[in-house]
Amino acid sequence: MSPQLIVGLLSMLLGIQPVATDLYLPALPAITSDLQATVAQAHLTLSALLLAFGTSQLVWGPLSDRFGRKPILLWGLAAFALAGMGCVLSTAMPELIMWRSLQGAAMGAVVMCGRAIVRDLYMPDVGARVMSKALTGLGMTAAICAPLGGLLTDLWSWHAALGLVAAFGLLSWVMVAWKFEETVQVKNPDALRARVLVQTWWHIVRHPTFVAFTAVALCSYVGLFTFLASSSFVFIGLLKLARWEYGLLMFSMAFVYLNGTLLCRRLLQRFGVRRTVAFGGCLSLLGGGWMVLNPWLGWVSVASIMLPYYLFILGHGIHQPCGQSGAIGPFPQAAGAASALGGFLMMVTAFATGIWLGTQADGSVFPMVNTLGFWSLLTTLAAWGLVWRQPEKQA
Secondary structure (H helix, E strand, C coil): CCHHHHHHHHHHHHHHHHHHHHCCHHHHHHHHHHCCCCHHHHHHHHHHHHHHHHHHHHHHHHHHHHHCHHHHHHHHHHHHHHHHHHHHCCCCHHHHHHHHHHHHHHHHHHHHHHHHHHHHHCCHHHHHHHHHHHHHHHHHHHHHHHHHHHHHHHHCCHHHHHHHHHHHHHHHHHHHHHHCCCCCCCCCCCCCCHHHHHHHHHHHHHCHHHHHHHHHHHHHHHHHHHHHHHHHHHHHHHCCCCHHHHHHHHHHHHHHHHHHHHHHHHHHHHHHHHHHHHHHHHHHHHHHHHHHHHHHCCCCCHHHHHHHHHHHHHHHHHHHHHHHHHHHCCCHHHHHHHHHHHHHHHHHHHHHHHHHHHHHCCCCCHHHHHHHHHHHHHHHHHHHHHHHHCCCCCC
16 A cells, blocks of 8 residues: 555544544534433433443454454444444434444444554554644544534434434445555464453553553543533533534634644654653643633633634644554554553543533533643643653654
8 A cells, every 4th residue: 555545544544533523513402402302411422432432442452453454444334334324313312322332332443443554554653643644634524524514414404414424434444445455464363362362451551651642642532522522512502603603613623633733743853752742731731721711710702712722622633643653652563452452541531521521511611611621731741741751762
């Protein structure tokens, strides 16, 4: 595969996550109303997807180390598309939550393989740059998802938005079947043995490099998740924006994230991974702190939320390529297992945060901004503390 094809396929595989989440966010209030559900149930359509997404990776990772990336990708994408059609045809919120959970489990195979493919093909320092290119493509995908989801919901219904999610899964299946070539050169016949698997996980989770880079990627991601889970209710419900206006805000957020991945590549070439992540930590702290401060001073508006969030999401564009590639760097023979374990920890934490947000929803902006500020602080501590202590050859 050519370098351009690899980046394009990775962008599609990793981009399936914002497609599954961002496309339906503008429709979430309409889904809640149409299915006569509560806000807490609406949060579950996202948090249950992410819990299944994270948990399933513990299965998909060893399977991909044993049988290769391509068969797991094809099975995962097929299940994603079928579960997507189940979402479209749902007539009650519990039914939608079930299908979204199955869709999340299938998505775990796709994203996990995408991260593992980077380690299959590249050393960690080069992998961070390749990952940043792929995540630039993800940013482009995310930029159009929310406006498109809002437009489809306004023109037709929320069924149309979820239908496009299923169609993306089908298109991705065709591209993988047609263009993707297996990247696992030597499959691990012992990858599924329980004793070997437990020993592998224990080795991975104790490795300081895995801990450091997973921590920064996890905390930054959960900050993003906090915004995704709460923002439609804040902007559409509290601040009374139209769905298309909310879609434009999500577009602007994705555009800033895209520029964060571009900035990441420039910083990596000039300063290396440690200093790049430390700079991202500065952006996280400034953005999260400013966002918390504004409503406590009585300023609650679109600008008071989005301006500081742009700083946070710019840092997120730095933390994700460095964190995701750095976490699996020390494990070339167990890239699937390392990718799966990191993804599992991220999604379980996001799920717990989603449950927390559902219980704290009070019609104000404070649950979202306070929770995001908390994760911004932890992101900065991970960047300045854990990652900074890694040897330069590993970081």
